[in-house]
Amino acid sequence: MPERVAIALLYPELLGTYGDGGNAAVLAQRLRWRNIAAEIVDVHAGEPIPRSCQIYVMGGGEDAPQALAARELRSGSILADAVDGGAAVLAVCAGLQVLGQRFAGEDGKTHDGLGLLDCETHRDDGPRRVGEVVVTPEPELGLSELTGYENHGGVTTLGPTATPLGKVVVGNGNAGGDGTEGIVNGRVVGTYLHGPVLARNPELADHLLTSVLGPLEPLDDPEVESLRKERLHAARHPHMHMPQLRSGWRRLLRGS
Amino acid sequence: MPAVDLPLRTRVAALAGRAIADASRWVGAGEGSVIGGRVTLAIDQRALELMAAGHQSVVISGTNGKTTTTRLLAAALASRGPVSTNSAGANLIPGLVSTLFRGRAGAAVALEVDEGHLAEAIAAVHPTAVVLLNLSRDQLDRFGEVRRHAADWRLALAASPDTVAVANADDPLVTWAAGACDPSDDAVSPDGVHMNGGARRCGVTWVGTGQRWRADASACPNCGSRIRWDDDRSERGGVHWTCSSCALARPRPDAWLEGSDLVLADGRRLNVRLQLPGRVNVSNAAMAVAGAMALGVDPGRAVRGMSRVRAVAGRYQVLNVEGARVRLLLAKNPAGWAEALDLIRPPPTPVVIGINAGVADGRDPSWLWDVPFERLRGRVVVATGERGRDLAVRLRYAEVRHTYEADYRKAVTAAAAGVMGRQPEIDFVANYTSFQDARRALSSKVRGGPPAVRAGNA
Numbered sequence: 001m002p003e004r005v006a007i008a009l010l011y012p013e014l015l016g017t018y019g020d021g022g023n024a025a026v027l028a029q030r031l032r033w034r035n036i037a038a039e040i041v042d043v044h045a046g047e048p049i050p051r052s053c054q055i056y057v058m059g060g061g062e063d064a065p066q067a068l069a070a071r072e073l074r075s076g077s078i079l080a081d082a083v084d085g086g087a088a089v090l091a092v093c094a095g096l097q098v099l100g101q102r103f104a105g106e107d108g109k110t111h112d113g114l115g116l117l118d119c120e121t122h123r124d125d126g127p128r129r130v131g132e133v134v135v136t137p138e139p140e141l142g143l144s145e146l147t148g149y150e151n152h153g154g155v156t157t158l159g160p161t162a163t164p165l166g167k168v169v170v171g172n173g174n175a176g177g178d179g180t181e182g183i184v185n186g187r188v189v190g191t192y193l194h195g196p197v198l199a200r201n202p203e204l205a206d207h208l209l210t211s212v213l214g215p216l217e218p219l220d221d222p223e224v225e226s227l228r229k230e231r232l233h234a235a236r237h238p239h240m241h242m243p244q245l246r247s248g249w250r251r252l253l254r255g256s
Numbered sequence: 257m258p259a260v261d262l263p264l265r266t267r268v269a270a271l272a273g274r275a276i277a278d279a280s281r282w283v284g285a286g287e288g289s290v291i292g293g294r295v296t297l298a299i300d301q302r303a304l305e306l307m308a309a310g311h312q313s314v315v316i317s318g319t320n321g322k323t324t325t326t327r328l329l330a331a332a333l334a335s336r337g338p339v340s341t342n343s344a345g346a347n348l349i350p351g352l353v354s355t356l357f358r359g360r361a362g363a364a365v366a367l368e369v370d371e372g373h374l375a376e377a378i379a380a381v382h383p384t385a386v387v388l389l390n391l392s393r394d395q396l397d398r399f400g401e402v403r404r405h406a407a408d409w410r411l412a413l414a415a416s417p418d419t420v421a422v423a424n425a426d427d428p429l430v431t432w433a434a435g436a437c438d439p440s441d442d443a444v445s446p447d448g449v450h451m452n453g454g455a456r457r458c459g460v461t462w463v464g465t466g467q468r469w470r471a472d473a474s475a476c477p478n479c480g481s482r483i484r485w486d487d488d489r490s491e492r493g494g495v496h497w498t499c500s501s502c503a504l505a506r507p508r509p510d511a512w513l514e515g516s517d518l519v520l521a522d523g524r525r526l527n528v529r530l531q532l533p534g535r536v537n538v539s540n541a542a543m544a545v546a547g548a549m550a551l552g553v554d555p556g557r558a559v560r561g562m563s564r565v566r567a568v569a570g571r572y573q574v575l576n577v578e579g580a581r582v583r584l585l586l587a588k589n590p591a592g593w594a595e596a597l598d599l600i601r602p603p604p605t606p607v608v609i610g611i612n613a614g615v616a617d618g619r620d621p622s623w624l625w626d627v628p629f630e631r632l633r634g635r636v637v638v639a640t641g642e643r644g645r646d647l648a649v650r651l652r653y654a655e656v657r658h659t660y661e662a663d664y665r666k667a668v669t670a671a672a673a674g675v676m677g678r679q680p681e682i683d684f685v686a687n688y689t690s691f692q693d694a695r696r697a698l699s700s701k702v703r704g705g706p707p708a709v710r711a712g713n714a
């Protein structure tokens with residue numbers, strides 16, 4: 001194990017719209033709680049990506065910043081080299097799309113992705129997919145149900161060799177008609193789940209950590225368990241978790 | 257009362273709206289401003305435009321601070337004559353309509369407008385001045401709104417040549433939008449229209465507010481390149497910024513803050529003394545003074561008028577809850593939180609934080625991870641609200657000592673429990689609908705009773 005685990009947060013100003021920087025914070029803190037030193041390295045657009053990090057994290061963002069981030073990443077092969085060298089990657093939403101073969105950007109233009117994940121993303125005319133998501137992970141991952149919040153206009157189809165992260169129980173996920181959510185290629189994990197996803201799913205955080213560091217002692221997460229229980233229930237019973245519907249008429253009349 | 261020279265249809269529409277609003281108020285269903293405005297608009301779609309004509313008017317918008325700034329600006333205008341202004345929250349088109357049908361003839365009008373409806377409001381009201389505060393991410397479940405708002409504002413201003421803009425020079429999105437009023441601006445609109453097509457423009461008053469929030473303006477609204485902040489170059493109340501590829505840059509302010517002094521380009525210097533706490537409200541006041549000046553109010557008089565404002569729609573209000581003095585603060589998004597963390601009193605003052613994720617808050621609270629809650633380490637924090645559990649997890653990772661309590665009153669008592677002394681002071685910070693819930697829950701034990709208002713002591 002390295003003396004100090006470095007977690008790169010890629011382009012937070014471009015791919016940081018949905019609080020996904022929290023994923024890096026969760027990874028670092030879960031290491032520190034196990035007495036393993038950890039640091040987060042913010043990598044801004046225009047700066048070189050450090051080669052020596054153990055985990056790389058990318059979040060969601062809007063169309064123009066996403067295309068800019070893809071251009072930055074394509075200008076070198078550092079991310080692919082790092083994965084070959086044993087690093088893990090978590091890519092959320094726009095990040096997932098950028099790591100695929102191709103993705104559709106603003107006004108339908110197709111951009112080349114990095115090809116670290118065998119998928120491609122296009123757009124349809126439907127409304128954006130927004131809301132709570134519940135996912136049953138692929139059994140070989142050995143994870144509990146995943147909970148998150150999605151917000152994307154993309155439709156991601158998986159290539160023939162690709163493994164999804166799991167099957168959608170509530171929500172849309174990849175939205176390609178096959179009921180899958182996310183995509184996994186070894187230590188590279190792509191998902192549409194915000195929340196941030198690792199805050200709501202500590203087992204997925206530890207899965208990424210063990211994929212680069214080997215086995216880790218378990219942590220006690222009672223507060224996260226309460227949150228997970230609440231969110232999983234809310235996703236399955238949305239009407240019971242919308243007090244604003246109950247008081248909606250009152251608020252409408254009051255004018256607030 | 258609507259002026260008599262309005263068309264008959266508009267007068268009937270206004271009277272009907274008022275009647276419905278009064279009835280709604282009479283049955284205890286609230287102020288009725290929204291329902292009344294809707295009735296008026298149903299009868300006469302052009303009611304807002306027709307009723308606004310002939311009034312001197314200013315509209316105020318932005319993601320954060322619009323209610324407070326409107327209140328300060330209305331107080332400044334009131335130092336000169338009658339003012340009509342909307343009640344907090346009634347900031348969509350029906351709320352504006354009902355403000356006008358209650359307004360006195362000849363009164364100046366100060367309207368807070370939701371940032372997503374400002375373009376529509378400008379097109380209908382053709383205001384004398386528009387005060388543009390800031391734009392930042394607010395409701396994550398809506399998409400790409402910040403940039404779209406800026407573009408909509410810009411187009412609406414270009415189509416309203418008699419309107420003067422008062423704009424925050426420290427916000428690149430606002431600067432670009434307000435450029436539509438600047439005779440020297442030659443940028444091109446998002447749909448390719450060259451906006452300086454010889455149109456008459458009334459100009460912009462640029463205000464250096466010293467706003468420090470940058471995270472939502474990393475890309476230039478004009479060309480998409482990176483915005484560069486030159487921290488070594490500070491002038492006229494703020495840090496210079498410039499686009500790395502096009503000509504968009506921080507304009508030279510006409511009014512700016514030096515500490516709590518507002519300095520005007522002609523050399524005048526006004527001490528802004530407020531009863532509202534915090535730097536952020538000094539910035540709001542600076543914008544309000546410039547807005548009042550655009551309507552011809554003497555700045556010294558404006559500042560004196562504003563100094564009387566004590567609490568704004570419950571914000572900064574102090575409530576007595578089981579012997580504890582609870583001060584209410586509103587923070588809706590990361591930019592608002594950056595300011596609120598400065599307003600919170602130092603440790604050991606306990607803090608209660610209420611987080612909801614209703615439609616008006618945005619259904620996705622993952623922005624909690626963009627707030628540096630680490631700054632609350634070393635004191636007691638109680639998490640509450642419909643999404644208090646999301647907050648609790650965030651605080652756990654920030655290593656802030658905390659508990660979770662679903663009930664608002666119990667959350668306050670839990671926070672007070674660890675404090676010595678007879679009247680513990682507590683800061684209660686909440687996002688939009690949680691703030692309303694907190695006000696209701698903490699104000700009175702009597703259901704529906706009036707809030708027990710005690711003026712802010714900050």
Ligand SMILES: [Zn+2]
Pocket residue numbers: 476477478479480481499500501502503504
């Ligand atoms: Zn530019």
